[in-house]
Structures are given as structure tokens and as C-alpha cells.
Amino acid sequence: MSDKKLIPDNLNNPDPDYWRSFEELYNDPSFVESSKHEFMDGAVDEFDTDKLSGFSRRKFFALVGASAALAAAGCNYRDKGEIIPYVHKPEEITLGKPTYYASTCRACPHSCGILIKTREGRPIKIDGNPDHPVSKGKICNKGHADILNLYDPERLAKPMKKMNDGSFSKIDWFRSDDEIMGIFDNANGKEIAIITHTIVSPTFKTLLDDFVKKYPTSKVYSYELFNEQNRVSAWEKSYGTTNIPLIKWNEAKIILSLESDFLGTEGNIIENTRLYSENRNVDDLKNFNKLYSVEGDMSLTGMNADIRIKLRPDAQLEFVNCLWNAIHDNNNELLKSFGIKYGIPFKKLNNLLKDIRSNKGKSIIHAGRTLPENVHIAVNYLNDLIGASNLFRNDSAEYSVSSLVDQEKLNSLILSMNSGNVAAVIHLDTNPVFHFPSDYGYVDAIKKVPSVITLTSGNYNETTALSNYVLPVNHGLESWGDAKTRTGFYSLQQPVILPLLETRQKEAVLLTWISGASITYSLDLYRNYLKSNWKNNIYPSLNSKLDFEQFWNGALHDGIVLDHSVPPDQGSIKSSGINEFNNIPPVSGYVLVLKESYAVGDGRFSNNGWLNELPNPISKIVWDNYASISMKTAAELDVKTNDLIEITSGTRTLKIPINIQPGCADKTITIELGYGRNNSGTISEGVGFNANIMQSKNSGLTPWLFTDVKVQKTGGSYPLAITQEFHAFDKGLTKDAAQKRNIIKEGTVAEYKINPEFLKEGRDEVNNTSLYPPHTDLKKSVKWAMSVDLNKCLGCGECVISCYSENNIPVVGKEQVSKGRDMQWLRVDRYYSGDPEDPQVSQQLMLCQHCDHAPCENVCPVSATTHSPDGLNQMVYNRCVGTRYCSNNCPYKVRRFNYFNFRDHFNNGYQLSPIFDLVFNPEVTIRSRGVMEKCTFCIQRIMEAREDAIRDDKPLKGSDVHTACQDACITTAIHFGDMNDTDSEINKYRNHNLGYHVLENLNTRPNVTYLAKLKNTDKEDA
């Protein structure tokens, strides 16, 4: 980046087209220069011959020759190693064929159904369980990446006990159990506190009750860093119950999201996105929904909104009040003056009003969990007014096994810890030292507790450092369990692999302690408990016709069991209470919003390389968190992206780099939590900044929203790694060319209704002449093609993580990403357009387009990339010599070069740890240094389908193959199949009125079709 002032004086003169960054928008010279280069600055620096070591080529070959001669003299060169067969082969295993097990995901409390793919006994991929009534075969990126946590080489392998000198030493499970039980027995009426996350398992709840029976002074506290407490308490105040209904997103015509990221991080995003996207179907324009988003920072929801209004979060109450006045009393004046006050064009607000008024019973307002209770109450009444109760589901409801603990109880726990009334604290795979606000004083309190026992399924963390015993527990894929998160069904969890390390299941650890004898432990301890709990308590209520054993095996096979429970009463709205929000506090100064990270959640996944390297869907920043601020605020503070600022709220301060986020509300600072971990592993340490320290138990509007925050520039900067600049489509070069490149094509629903062929009219002339002879064999059998429906693509990145897992993609690290060497085969490009203060956002999935006239194929000097008769652009690693000509000639910039053996290079061979061998997909080559790689359309899956077709003596059909990204896509934006099959779905998309190819004027004839995005905006909105 140049030293030039980032924000030029001619703010009013931006390029009206699509832009990815401010550098591009204002034609920063560094951007123009860099767009002329294939690779980023510094991409090849390490390979400068002058900087290489003095070890000459000649010497190298001499040594190689000598060692080869020595090796040849010593061994039998024909030896091909050994084949080690099974002694007893497990019945269900066929070598070379995967086995799938249904289970339940434990990455977050939503407990989606998963199918775990295992090969020869080792789990290699997690996908959704299609039979699951809520997740319906899809899981989120954390669920996909959870497999990497199982194979984390730094997982704690043995129980540890803190010695007198503060260091940890290994201890035997039986000894630690005995010692801990001794502590409990000698509690002398003092409390034993169990701190856990949300309890979703009914059997675990029973177990905890048993624990309390055995040790009567124990109490259970469950907490979540991000929770729905404000929504719950607001519902209780306005409806008298805590049973918040689920929403029929798929029947809502108008959705108004207030600071809510219901498509990104809030609630059950799998269900939300699926239902929401059902009504983004371009072939069903009648039901096309319209999403308004009013928010401070740009969120995934806001990015996908048809109309986005930026508004600082602490002004939401005022906004809702104005809306109430406008809808209830038909008085627009307040809203008008509100618009003037916050610089929102009244046109936008007026359209919102019109839409809500004309869609009564089909509109819903959804407030985000960061907003305070009074906003939620106001929204409840407003929703009642516009008839949103029509959209409340009564077929299913959330079910909570046990509620979260409230702040008062936590306070009193900490008080009694400080006064010495707590004998022991058990952390059940939780990390409160990292999560709790600092003014709880938890760190000091915990030091006064004589025995702190921490169970962890990962490695050490902030809490284990202050513990006396650290006990390693099983990963979810090694554990038994059950879950009930909704009415209507139970989920079951089964292990798919024996514990890799000396870990025990946390439930079994508690059971051992309940039994009072350490020898009680066995591998089956919790399974037997679970089974008997089901037999005695759950099975009888299900009225199953099967006997229990049959029922149990069937239930484990399916992963879910349906029951006939009815959703509880939602209550009815109280007539009083509406006046509570008339008193609106003044809004001034900076406001700080703490939100959940899209990648690492609340920090539970921060030691996961795949998730750290997943670009943030909006900012495209990897391996960091940062403070998002608006352009104007940045100008006021005289900072630019990467500069450090200091944020002060009360007595708490944080130094953090900023990122100028187009579309951010002024004076609003947004920071993702979950980063800045300590004592937690190679991957997570030193990544990002710990913004949890900005939390406070009572000074904020909510635990995540703080007003009257002070901000100042500190000087100095911290480089953030952003993936948005490189692999640029050469805009700077072609800006003045007559043809526009039409990478993103968009329209509006209104436009499409009038003229369904509007897209084709603006289409570039394609010159069909080619130097090369046509592929004659492409029409013979199948020809693979993909389509991406940009109306449904939300840009979440689930496909990227699924691709990591399927195709053995290495993690390269922040330093390498900032040099433009990320290895993801699939990326989501994000383009801004329009006013940089309030831009429109477009996403585009970009992967190898498998062009029929592929520019990469012609330039490869060794024919390492060629075209197959079924339309694939093939990449043969063992032929590739690494000239990188193909990447240079690829107009889509989707090829990835292995500058290093990244497994060796990342963090000094961190990924070479032998345990990582287990996570690899054995059907895909592991690429080494010096070869090019790219998307293969999951050729291993195509070949497997072909193999099955030959076995069954059937023709291979396009619908037999699902790519990994397609399987992962929650909104089914991705379709894959055989375009020669005229009845196939893919053919429909290829010939769709909205279908287009990127850069089709280059006559590359891609096999990936994009369906242009339609924004549901009226003419006057635009």
C-alpha cells in the first residue's frame, strides 16, 4: 500500500462500477501497478538466487548422486514395501470404500445431524445428515472443520496435575480420580461448582442430577459467551413465557433485520438460511422475499440485504419507536426527522413503511441479540402490530434441556469463591477465564479456590493455566451422547473412532466420580449409562413398537428419533408494556459492538487452521480480528486500514488495528471476539487481539454493546492479511477498453418481470473463432458442468471449508496469505458497488471454470494440464514442472501454486505431525512443492460414481455426482451435473435467462454458469 493519503479529497468522484477496495475505487497507483502483475509483490522474493544459500547446485548433485549410489548398494531396489492385512477384518469395512455413521455435531449447541465419512476406520469428513429434521443434510463451516480439531496434534494426551512449582506433570487417570474424589469428599459443606456450556443432552442433565445427589453441595452453572438472554427476557415481559417461537422465514415477504445477523451467526443459521433462501428463487418471482437490514457494521445478513440502511446500534430503539409511530399512528413525521438526524434518505424509510403496510401478516421484524431488552420488547409489540404472529411456527419449537445461568447467580458464585466457600470448581470443557468479563474478577476468585479441575477436549487454554488438575476429554467424534434442541425429535451421538489419546469422555469422568471408585471406569461406562437412561426414561415415552435393542440400533443408525411432543404455548401478548420504550436515551460518542467471529466462534475453534484461513465473508481478512470503522470515522481519527487505535470503555482499553469497512455506520466500532488466545496452541497463539477484555458485566447496554467509548489513534500499524486484492481481474488495464468485462451481472426483480431476457440484451458479442480444433468428443457421453445461483449464494464460505476437507488443501498461514499464496481452490469474491459510504455488495463464487477453450492448457510446456472428453480441465501433478505459465494465462485466477511444501513450511512442519496423516482423503493426491493445483470438480467423486455405474451396469448419470462444495451449500446455490443430458437440472440452469459465463467474451467457453443476482428493489429504491 502506498503512503498516499488513503481517502482522497475528491470523495464525490468515485468510480461507479464494482470495486473491491478503496485502493481500487480511487485508482490508487499501487493498485493499478499491482494489477499488471500476476503475483503479488514479494510472492517470489524468497526465490531470489542472490539470497539463496551458498550451497551450490553442483555440490547438491554430487551429494545426491553419492547418497543414491550408497542407497542402491545397500538395498534391494525392487523392494516395494509390505502389505499388512487385517487379522480380523471388521465386517462393515470394505477396503477402499467409505463407511458412513450418523451422529450429532457438538461444535455448537444447535446440535445438527451429521454423517461422518470414515475410511478404514478413521473419520475423514463430516457432512450433514439428510434425515435430520432441522439441518436437513447441511452443517456450518465449524461443523465441517471440527474434524481437524479431532486430529489436532496439540490436544492434551494425558491427565496433568499442577506441581508446587507451578509446572504440570503427568498423572495417572486412576490416581487423579482418587485424589479428586478425595477433594469432593472433604468438601465439608462447601460448594462444588460445575461450569459448563449449554446443556443439550437430556442424559447428561440426568447425570448432573446424579452428581448433585452424590455431592449435595455441587451446583451447575452453564453459560455461553453469545446468548439470547435479552430476547428471552423481552419475550417473557411481553408474552409472559420464555417460549420464543421459531420463525417461518420461508413465508415472510418482507424481512426487516435490526442489527441481526440471522444468516451469519445468530440462531440456527442452517435453518434460517435454508428457509430464507427458499424465497430467493428466480423461477418463483411471486414469492421472492425482500430483506431490509438496518445495522451498524456490515454483516453477512446486511451484505445480502436488498436494502441496507446503516445505523449505529444504540439508535435502534429510537428507530423502532419511530417505526411504531409511523405504523401504529400513521405519523411519518418522527421517522422523517429520524432519517434527517442519521442521514438516511427518507425514500428508503418510506419504501420500508410502504412494504410493511402492504404486506401485513407477511412481514417480520427481527432484532439482533446484541440489542438491549427494550428494543426486543418494542420489536415484539411492533411485530404484533404488523401481524407477524402469522409467521410464528407452531409445528416445532426450541427445546431447552436446561437454561443458562443468569448474571446474579454467577456473581454470587464469584462472591462465595472469594470468601472461600467453594471447595472445588470443575470446568467441563469450558474456558471462563477467557470468556468472562474481566470485572467479574474470575481470575482472582479462581485463585482462592483450593481445587480447580478443568476438563478440556483441546489442548491447554487460559483456564487450564489456573487449574490444579487438567483432564483431557474426548472429541465429539470419540463420544457417546444425545441431544434435544427442538420439540419433535431426539438426536443421538455415537463415536466413530476409539479415543486417539489417553482421553476419557467427560460424562464418563463424572460417572467415575459419582461411583466413588476410580476402577469403575471403562470405555463403555457412559454408553451403558446412556443406554439405560434411554431404556428407562426416553424409550417408554416414545411408544415404539420395536423392542428396545432393535429400537436402539435403529436409532443409532439414523442418528435421530422422532417423538410426538407438542411445542409449548408461546403465550399471548400483554396489553400493557408498550409505553416502556418511550424514554429514549440520547445518542452520542463512539459505540462499541462485540460480535461473534464467523470463523472461530467464541474462541472454541481458534486452534483450527482451516477456519483461521477462511476469509471473513465481508472484509476478506484472514487470521485476525480488527476494529471495523467507517470511512468518515477513519478520516476523523486520521487513520487508515492497518493503523492501530486504542479503544477505551470505562477502565478497559484495547489496542487493535482498524479496517475501514465500506457501509459501516459512523462512530461505530465493531470487533469480533474469539481471537487473542493465550496458552492455547501453535495455531491460535498470536492470532488477533483479545477483545473479550472489553466486556463488562454491567456498564454496557448489553454484554456486547457499549456506548460512550473513547477512541484515539496510537500511531504504529499492524498488517492485516486481506485476500481481496490479489487474484484481481485486471480492471486497471481494461478500464478504458470499449467492452465492459461483465464479471458481475445483476438486475432487479422488477426489471426481470418486465423483460426476462434483459440480461441477454446487454451481452457481449462472442467471437467464436478459435485457433484450435474443436473438441469432437465432448458431445459423446457426459459433460460435467456446474451452475452457481448468485441469488442464493450468501458468501458464507461453507463450501470453502468442505473443499479443504475433501481435497487435502494445506493451511499456509498469515504471512503466506499476505503474499498471495493461499491455496483455497474455491473462493468467494466480494465486490462493492456504488457509494463507498453505503455500498451495494455482490458475491461470486470463483473456482476453476473448466473452460472448453482453456487458456491454461495451451501454454503448458509439458502438457500437465489438458482437456478430458467429459469436459474437465485436468491437472496432472506428476507431470507439472511448475512453470506457472498456466496461472499466468488464466483469466479467472483460480490456479494455486505450491511455492513450498506447505505442510512442511507452515509453522515449522506443524502439519507434518503424523496424526494429520489421518485426516487426509486417501482418494486425493497430496501435492508437494513446485506443482500447480486447482479445482478438479471433485474428480474422485466422479470416478467413484463411474465405478458404481460400471458395477451396476448402468449408464453414468450427472445426478450421481455431488461435489463437496455442492453438498456443503446450505442454500443449494451450487448445482452440478451432466449438461449433455437435456432433462437434467444443470441444463436448465445453463440455458436460463439469467445464466451467464464470466468473461464470456474471451471465448473460453466455461463449464461454470452463473445465474445473475436479482435484487428485490423497486425503481425508486435504486
Added chain:
Amino acid sequence: MKKTFLDYVLRVRLPITLFIALLSFTITYFASRAERDGIGYTPNQPVNFSHKLHAGDMKIDCQYCHTGVEKSRIAMVPPLETCMNCHKIARKDRPEIVKLTNYYNKGIAIPWKRIHKVPDFVYFNHSVHVNKGIDCTNCHGNVNQMEHIGQMNSFQMSACLDCHRNAISRFPELKNINYGPDNCFTCHR
């Protein structure tokens, strides 16, 4: 013109030397081809198992032991318990069977020497070939004649392509076959 020593070297010695060098290279190249391809590789196995006895004389079907070959890309080397299906009773006194039983009782897998191996980065698929009706002997030779199992054919890419490109003339008896695919993704991915 006087003939110099240099002339002699250039006209006589050099051609002869070159000819001999070329000849020996060519002979060695072709003569050692089979050796280089691994043909004839018959290592000693930890248990002296005879395919001739089992598959030849007793006519046990290949797929009795190598199960999964019609379902998967891997033709499995049988687990020890497959051997023990018979040898818990049959020929328990023979030294090789005693060896076998020892392995089994200790729960140790037999470290068989690998014989057939396609080059690295190749994903060969057994089930596709078997289900097309191609007999095992086409690649593995007459295993039922082998006292000691060894490699009979080349497993290099040229050998694969030779068949793939001439499938019809190679297998006139198979009606279901026209050609084997010869694009890269067939085997490399």
C-alpha cells in the same frame, strides 16, 4: 596428403567406440527392460503360500480370499481369519501352517512382501476392470500356476495404455467393451 593419427582416430576409432557404446546401451536397455519393470520379481514371503495349490489345484476362486475386488478399487489381501477359516482344521501340523497359526494366535498381521504396484500418483481401480469382465490373469498372469507369487507383466503407464487403446482387439470375447478411457483424470487426480 599424409594421414595423421588424428585422422585415424576420427575415422576408425571414434565410430567403433561410438558403435560399441550405442550397441551395448541398446542391448542393455532392451535386455533389462523386464527387470526394470519389475517382471519376474518373486521375493520370499513370510509364509510360504502357494497360489498354485489353492487357486490351481483346489480351484478356489480368487474372490474367495480377495473379497471386495468387485466393489472397491482395492483387491484386498485377505485378513488372517480368512486363512484360519480352513486352517483351524486343515493341515494344522504343517510347518507353514504352524507359522500361520502363530501369527493368528498372537494377533500379528503377516507382513506380506508387496509384488504388484502401480507407480505413485496413480489411482488404479480393480472393481471397474473386474466388473467389465476382464480376467485377473490379464495383468497378474497365471497365478494359479505359481508356487511362489511373482510379477508377470509390466505395471507401467505404457502397459495400461496399451490395453486401454486396444481394448476391442485385446478382448474380442467381451461385448460390453469399446475402449478404455485414456485421459489423465482416469488414473491421476
